[in-house]
Amino acid sequence: MPDSKETKGRKGDHQNVARAAQVIDIIAASGPNGLRMTDVTERSGLGGSTVHRLLAGLIEHGLIDQDPETNRYLVGLKMVSWTAAALSRYGLAPYADASLERLCAATSDTVYLSYRSGNDAVCVDRREGNFPIKTLTLALGDHRPLGIGAGSLSLLAFQPEDDRRRLLAEDAVRRATYGFDTAYLEEKIAETRERGFSLNDGKLISGMSGLGAPILRRDGTAVAALSIAAISSRLEGERLTELSQMLREEAQTLASRASDVLDAELVKRHSFRKVQT
Amino acid sequence: MPDSKETKGRKGDHQNVARAAQVIDIIAASGPNGLRMTDVTERSGLGGSTVHRLLAGLIEHGLIDQDPETNRYLVGLKMVSWTAAALSRYGLAPYADASLERLCAATSDTVYLSYRSGNDAVCVDRREGNFPIKTLTLALGDHRPLGIGAGSLSLLAFQPEDDRRRLLAEDAVRRATYGFDTAYLEEKIAETRERGFSLNDGKLISGMSGLGAPILRRDGTAVAALSIAAISSRLEGERLTELSQMLREEAQTLASRASDVLDAELVKRHSFRKVQT
DNA sequence: AACAAAACTTCCGTTTATCGGAAAACAAAG
DNA sequence: CTTTGTTTTCCGATAAACGGAAGTTTTGTT
Numbered sequence: 001m002p003d004s005k006e007t008k009g010r011k012g013d014h015q016n017v018a019r020a021a022q023v024i025d026i027i028a029a030s031g032p033n034g035l036r037m038t039d040v041t042e043r044s045g046l047g048g049s050t051v052h053r054l055l056a057g058l059i060e061h062g063l064i065d066q067d068p069e070t071n072r073y074l075v076g077l078k079m080v081s082w083t084a085a086a087l088s089r090y091g092l093a094p095y096a097d098a099s100l101e102r103l104c105a106a107t108s109d110t111v112y113l114s115y116r117s118g119n120d121a122v123c124v125d126r127r128e129g130n131f132p133i134k135t136l137t138l139a140l141g142d143h144r145p146l147g148i149g150a151g152s153l154s155l156l157a158f159q160p161e162d163d164r165r166r167l168l169a170e171d172a173v174r175r176a177t178y179g180f181d182t183a184y185l186e187e188k189i190a191e192t193r194e195r196g197f198s199l200n201d202g203k204l205i206s207g208m209s210g211l212g213a214p215i216l217r218r219d220g221t222a223v224a225a226l227s228i229a230a231i232s233s234r235l236e237g238e239r240l241t242e243l244s245q246m247l248r249e250e251a252q253t254l255a256s257r258a259s260d261v262l263d264a265e266l267v268k269r270h271s272f273r274k275v276q277t
Numbered sequence: 278m279p280d281s282k283e284t285k286g287r288k289g290d291h292q293n294v295a296r297a298a299q300v301i302d303i304i305a306a307s308g309p310n311g312l313r314m315t316d317v318t319e320r321s322g323l324g325g326s327t328v329h330r331l332l333a334g335l336i337e338h339g340l341i342d343q344d345p346e347t348n349r350y351l352v353g354l355k356m357v358s359w360t361a362a363a364l365s366r367y368g369l370a371p372y373a374d375a376s377l378e379r380l381c382a383a384t385s386d387t388v389y390l391s392y393r394s395g396n397d398a399v400c401v402d403r404r405e406g407n408f409p410i411k412t413l414t415l416a417l418g419d420h421r422p423l424g425i426g427a428g429s430l431s432l433l434a435f436q437p438e439d440d441r442r443r444l445l446a447e448d449a450v451r452r453a454t455y456g457f458d459t460a461y462l463e464e465k466i467a468e469t470r471e472r473g474f475s476l477n478d479g480k481l482i483s484g485m486s487g488l489g490a491p492i493l494r495r496d497g498t499a500v501a502a503l504s505i506a507a508i509s510s511r512l513e514g515e516r517l518t519e520l521s522q523m524l525r526e527e528a529q530t531l532a533s534r535a536s537d538v539l540d541a542e543l544v545k546r547h548s549f550r551k552v553q554t
Numbered sequence: 555a556a557c558a559a560a561a562c563t564t565c566c567g568t569t570t571a572t573c574g575g576a577a578a579a580c581a582a583a584g
Numbered sequence: 585c586t587t588t589g590t591t592t593t594c595c596g597a598t599a600a601a602c603g604g605a606a607g608t609t610t611t612g613t614t
Contacts (some may be wrong), residue, residue, distance in 0.1 A: 014334030015572085015600065016293030021338035028362035032370075032538045038590060047574040052592065057291030061298035065394060071591090073485055075363035077394040080401055081418025083360040084344075085305035086352035093309075097405065117342060117354040127372070141358025250505075261309045292571065293601085315561060324603045329563065348562090348610090555614105562609065569602075578594070584585100 019046065020063070022173040023054055027064060027073050034072035067255030087124055089115070090223050091261025092215065092254065099226065099254045100127040107243060109230040110135050114151040116159075117221060119171055120144060121152035135208050145174045147185050150200040151227030156185075157192035158214040158222035164189070179202060197244050202232050209235040211244055213251035217262050226251050295355050296323065297340070300331055304341060304350050304366070311349035340435035350381050364401055366392075367500050368538025369492065369531060376531045377404040378501065384520060386507040387412050390429040393436075393500060396448055397421060398429035412506040422451045424462050427477040427487030428504030433462075434469035435491040455481060474521050479509050486512040488521055490528035503528050 026043050027035055035043075041051045055073060058064045062078035087093050096113050103111045108129035115122045123138040137149070146156040146167055156167065172182055180203075180223040192198040209232040214222035226247060228235075235243065255262065303320050304312055312320075315420055318328045332350060335341045339355035364370050373390050380388045385406035391398045400415040414426070423433040423444055433444065457480075469475040475489040486509040491499035503524060505512075512520065532539065 014330065017297055017331070017338055017340070020294055020297060021340065028359050031354070032365045032368045034366070036590080037592095048590095049574060049592085049594095050572075053291065053572080054294070057294035060291060061294055061395075063294070063298065074366050077363055077392060077399045077401070077418075077420075079356050079360045079363045080399060081420075082301060082305050082352050083356040084418040086354055086356045086414060087310045089311070091309045104460050117339075117353060122354045122357060139361065141354075141361040143354075143358075147326060153293050208283065262358035313561075324563095325564095326563085326603055326605095327601075330601075558612090560609105560611075562607105564607075565605090566603105570598105572600075573596105573598080574604080575595100577586100577592105577594085577599090579590105581590070582588080584587075 019044075019050075019054060020058060023051070023058065024063060024075065028075050034067055034070070034074040035234065036072055040073065054227050087115075090215075091258040092224060095254055096125060096256040099250050100125060102251055103127070103226065103228065103247065104129045106246060107228055107230075109228050109234065112138055112151055112227045112229065114138075114148065114155065114225045114227065116155050117143065119146055119167060121146055121149065121225070123151075131230070131234070133231055135231065137208065137210075137229055138206065145171045145178075147189075148172075148175060148178045148180060149204060149227070150198050150212035150229070151225035152212070153185075153188060153199040153200060154192055154212035154214045154227070155222045155227045157189045157198060158216060158220065160221055194245075197248050198227075199235075199240075199244070201235070207232055211235060211240070211247055213244075213247045215251055215255045215262075216259075216260065217255075226254070296321075296327075296331060297335060300328070300335065301340060301352065305352050310464065311351040313346070313349055323450055364392075366537040367492075369501060372531055372534045373402060376527050377402060380404070380503065380505065380524065380527055381406045383523060384505055384507075386505050386511065389415055389428055389504045389506065391432065391502045391504065393423065393432050394420065396423055396444060398423055398432050398502065400428075408507070408511070410508050412508065414482065414485065414487075414506055414508075422448045422455075424448075424466070425452060425455045425457060426481060426504070427475050427489035427506070428502035429489070430462075430465060430477060431460075431469055431475040431489035431491045431502045431504070432499045434466045434475060435493060435497065437498055464487065474520075474525050475504075476517075476521070478512070484509055488512060488517070488524055490521075490524045492528050492532045492535075492539075493533075495536065500539065504533070 022044055023040060025041055037051060037055060040055065041048050044051060055064065058076070059066055062076045064076045065074045066072070067074060100111050100113060104127040104170070108131040110125050110129060112123055113121050113125040120143040122143040123140060126138065128134060128136070128142065144152050147153050156164065159167065168182055168185065173183065175182070188198070196213070200210040200212070202209055204210075208229060210227055210229045212225050212227035215224040215226065216222055228243060228247060288400065299321055300317060303317055305314070314332060317332065318325050322326060332341065335353070336343055339353045341353045343349070344349045344351060349406070377388050377390060381404040385408040387406060388404050389400055390402040391400050397420040399420040400417060403415065405411060421429050424430050433441065436444065445459055445462065452462065452528060465475070473490070477487040477489070479486055485506060487504055487506045489502050489504035492501040492503065493499055505520060505524060509519070
């Protein structure tokens with residue numbers, strides 16, 4: 001039998017988690033009606049009995065569900081509670097909702113909350129304003145390389161310098177697919193650091209602009225970002241000034257509300273002198 | 278999970294997924310600052326090197342993240358995109374947001390969206406109104422036995438009869454911990470089916486009431502529910518009539534918008550016998 | 555700043571859970 | 585009722601996970 005060498009990155013590394021994740025990814029990538037076992041089998045390239053055993057295990061632990069009507073497999077709702085745990089990091093969760101709501105109401109545009117995860121910014125929440133032209137560039141769970149998009153850029157700009165340098169070097173190729181070269185990005189980073197917020201004016205999607213502000217820890221690193229997206233004509237002149245101001249304030253409010261958790265990790269590091277109030 | 282026997286030496290028992298899920302559960306159950314490897318080791322009862330290998334695999338595939346500052350483990354943000362996929366089931370996702378928003382704005386109380394998952398109702402979204410007394414009984418990902426709580430009750434009431442009977446028998450013990458005996462619940466189910474919406478008046482948490490309406494497929498089974506929670510004095514008399522009406526309409530609107538997907542699975546089944554309202 | 559203790563990572567022989575082919579059970583179409 | 589396709593079970597061979605112990609790094613304390 002021919003060896004399927006496509007998924008063979010390294011040898012002997014954690015086949016179990018790899019396969020489970022692969023199967024879930026396959027199911028997640030399918031539409032809202034789920035997949036039959038055969039579909040999973042052929043898309044994964046795994047043996048029939050392996051897939052069967054794997055699916056049984058995944059179901060038993062709630063990672064995937066099986067529709068009782070059709071016997072098709074769907075991503076399990078246990079992911080929802082795990083996601084709730086994932087979002088509770090930094091302690092932002094209890095306050096983020098209110099911040100997004102306020103910004104959304106005040107601007108009528110679409111507002112986003114993103115977290116940094118590795119080399120990416122991930123969209124973890126979104127609120128649509130009621131301005132008739134919607135700019136839904138990011139969906140829940142979407143991720144982009146750091147630096148691409150307003151929120152993502154404000155995250156990158158406020159990483160520690162060595163980290164920033166490493167990221168700039170590492171991800172050049174991925175960023176290129178979005179039409180961002182490193183020199184341009186460096187310029188934008190400097191601008192963002194100086195102003196305290198990021199502005200992305202139509203470079204990514206023409207006609208659409210974005211505004212982003214970082215959620216900072218006390219040591220100045222960003223762990224998350226708030227951002228606003230709108231058609232470019234709504235992010236110019238006086239309105240731009242006004243909104244960027246509002247956005248920055250909201251980001252600071254959010255950061256200070258969560259500051260206990262935000263800094264809890266840092267406090268115990270002796271490299272950090274704590275400024276108690 | 279129903280596995281009570283934890284000792285090693287069990288045969289052929291999907292150990293891989295079991296352990297991965299166990300580790301993620303442990304991390305999810307910890308606070309916003311995550312856990313060190315040792316914490317995971319002692320809480321899981323697994324060997325040190327096993328946990329190490331497992332964590333490495335989980336990280337590689339994004340199921341958990343490691344805070345670069347503290348090296349502590351957190352639930353990974355990949356869960357967010359998997360959750361997005363989980364919520365896309367039934368095709369409700371694109372419209373649910375707007376429905377919740379409308380209800381929330383109109384009532385000023387807290388509104389919830391729940392899905393059925395196995396024998397439980399799971400809270401998958403929530404919107405807080407601006408009435409000063411908040412009733413946040415359910416958080417994202419929380420689950421309750423079917424029948425407990427307004428949304429959950431409306432889900433149960435609109436399951437196929439055989440299923441309902443089975444659920445009533447199976448979960449009696451779990452429901453008892455909430456103070457619901459089966460006879461009472463049967464009465465409430467009948468009431469709910471008759472009215473088309475469920476009312477939970479202070480039985481679960483005294484002083485708090487809830488109102489729930491099912492999202493129905495064309496065959497009459499509920500796959501999800503919208504619900505409103507408020508202090509009891511806000512769900513009485515004329516306002517109760519008004520809100521229940523609004524809630525039912527919104528649930529119907531939502532169902533009809535998603536109907537293509539909602540019924541896609543059923544269409545291909547020739548066993549489409551019960552077309553009732 | 556130096557030391558001790560705790561935590562993390564790697565190594566490697568042993569064990570055992572996983573693999574996948576084949577065939578039985580099951581379901582869907584013709 | 586037959587045919588075709590899908591799901592489930594079985595089983596021996598083997599690759600992958602296990603875990604004790606040794607080595608390395610981090611963390612907390614004097």
